[in-house]
Amino acid sequence: xxxxxxxxVVETSSISLAIADMDMSNEERxxxxxxxxxxxxxxxxDAVLSELSDKDKEEFVKLFAEGEDExxxxxxxxxxxxxxxxxxxxxxxxKRELHKDIEDSKNKKHVK
Amino acid sequence: xxxxNNYKFLADKWTRRHQYATQxxxxxxxxxxxxLSDNSKQLAVGSLSGLLLLTNPGSSPSAQVDVKVASQQxxxxxxxxxxxxxxxxxxxxxxxxxxAEEEAKIGELLTxxxxxxxxxxxxxxxxxRSYGLIGAEQHLAxxxxxxxxxxxxxxxxxxxxxxxxxxxxxxxxxxYFTTSRAAMTEEDVMREKYYLAVQTFLSPDFxxxxxxxxxxxxFRKMLVVNPHNxxxxxxxxxxxxxxxxxxKHLGGSxxxxxxxxxxxxxxxxxxxxxFLDDPDDTIPLGPVEPFQ
Numbered sequence: 348x349x350x351x352x353x354x355x356v357v358e359t360s361s362i363s364l365a366i367a368d369m370d371m372s373n374e375e376r377x378x379x380x381x382x383x384x385x386x387x388x389x390x391x392x393d394a395v396l397s398e399l400s401d402k403d404k405e406e407f408v409k410l411f412a413e414g415e416d417e418x419x420x421x422x423x424x425x426x427x428x429x430x431x432x433x434x435x436x437x438x439x440x441x442k443r444e445l446h447k448d449i450e451d452s453k454n455k456k457h458v459k
Numbered sequence: 460x461x462x463x464n465n466y467k468f469l470a471d472k473w474t475r476r477h478q479y480a481t482q483x484x485x486x487x488x489x490x491x492x493x494x495l496s497d498n499s500k501q502l503a504v505g506s507l508s509g510l511l512l513l514t515n516p517g518s519s520p521s522a523q524v525d526v527k528v529a530s531q532q533x534x535x536x537x538x539x540x541x542x543x544x545x546x547x548x549x550x551x552x553x554x555x556x557x558x559a560e561e562e563a564k565i566g567e568l569l570t571x572x573x574x575x576x577x578x579x580x581x582x583x584x585x586x587x588r589s590y591g592l593i594g595a596e597q598h599l600a601x602x603x604x605x606x607x608x609x610x611x612x613x614x615x616x617x618x619x620x621x622x623x624x625x626x627x628x629x630x631x632x633x634x635y636f637t638t639s640r641a642a643m644t645e646e647d648v649m650r651e652k653y654y655l656a657v658q659t660f661l662s663p664d665f666x667x668x669x670x671x672x673x674x675x676x677x678f679r680k681m682l683v684v685n686p687h688n689x690x691x692x693x694x695x696x697x698x699x700x701x702x703x704x705x706x707k708h709l710g711g712s713x714x715x716x717x718x719x720x721x722x723x724x725x726x727x728x729x730x731x732x733x734f735l736d737d738p739d740d741t742i743p744l745g746p747v748e749p750f751q
Contacts (some may be wrong), residue, residue: 360491369465369466370465371465372466372467375466375470378466378470379466379470379473382469382473382474382477383473384469385473385477386473386476386477386480389477389480389481389484390480392484392485393480393484393487393488396484396487396488396491397487401490401491404488404490404491405491405495405660406492408491408492408494408495409495412495445473448468448472448473449469449470451468452464452465452468452469453465455464455468
């Protein structure tokens with residue numbers, strides 16, 4: 348998983364393990380893991396931006412784009428109560444949906 | 460087969476989810492991204508695409524080739540994703556005529572995105588709008604005697620996909636595309652395959668400039684884009700319509716509609732449609748993909 352400011356509070360091993368158990372090529376597995384990261388990334392980005400004022404959003408996207416993780420956390424902790432929990436909850440909610448998709452893919456009756 | 464289907468099911472679903480999320484986030488936080496874009500010089504970030512490129516951690520299904528950059532593995536990202544995100548900040552939520560400023564901005568994005576010069580106005584002429592609801596049209600007879608039985612020239616795949624759309628009872632605005640089957644060229648075939656019906660009759664000052672407009676519009680190339688998925692087609696103006704009372708603003712041939720995936724339950728949906736500046740006739744008709 349590429350490192351972002353939220354990497355320390357979000358873990359994706361349960362999804363990685365579920366995908367690892369599926370019968371597919373390594374390239375396909377790697378592609379799905381990339382999509383998981385993409386989806387998590389945007390869900391978290393949206394959750395964080397939704398908590399900030401317009402002015403703070405500007406500061407956030409600037410720091411985020413510059414990769415200033417420590418400054419990002421300083422900004423978020425100063426502006427949003429329990430921001431770590433909010434990020435974790437967002438990630439967990441999405442992971443539940445992704446796990447459900449994985450189960451659906453196994454149970455789906457595939458048609459040629 | 461089963462294992463491949465599992466992968467395909469998840470890849471399709473998660474790609475759609477990601478495209479939707481990208482579009483929604485760009486729309487919802489438009490002002491912030493716009494601010495970033497406006498201040499790009501100070502921040503060394505070129506555009507919203509640049510921001511997503513810097514921050515997006517994964518890949519999309521059409522780009523599965525890994526590359527090593529600065530000893531960190533990153534993956535190529537479908538350029539459509541960026542275009543969709545950029546368009547989401549420029550296209551209004553409501554399907555309405557665009558302002559001159561919006562048309563200029565979107566024209567710039569399309570030109571840059573697809574690498575072909577697109578504009579809402581060309582040679583001092585413009586349609587009544589450049590963003591509107593597209594509806595499905597039928598096939599047009601290309602020459603006298605062209606019927607649904609002859610229309611696909613023996614191509615059974617096309618026939619199975621598009622036969623059900625049927626043949627329009629009348630001719631296109633310019634009559635037949637050619638005089639006979641024997642005289643039909645590849646250009647004629649492609650023009651019918653990828654045609655649009657636009658409201659030529661609602662162009663500004665149309666009644667006083669009929670001949671001028673008629674010559675300009677005849678088989679004029681346009682870029683038509685579904686801003687929600689980045690699917691785009693280069694098509695020609697092949698017919699006039701639809702009538703105002705239908706609530707639709709333009710029509711697309713069955714092949715155009717299929718590629719754009721621009722049909723909802725009422726068989727219509729919003730698209731951008733811009734003129735292409737192609738004086739030497741070098742831009743081929745048909746689906747077009749955004750640049751890397």
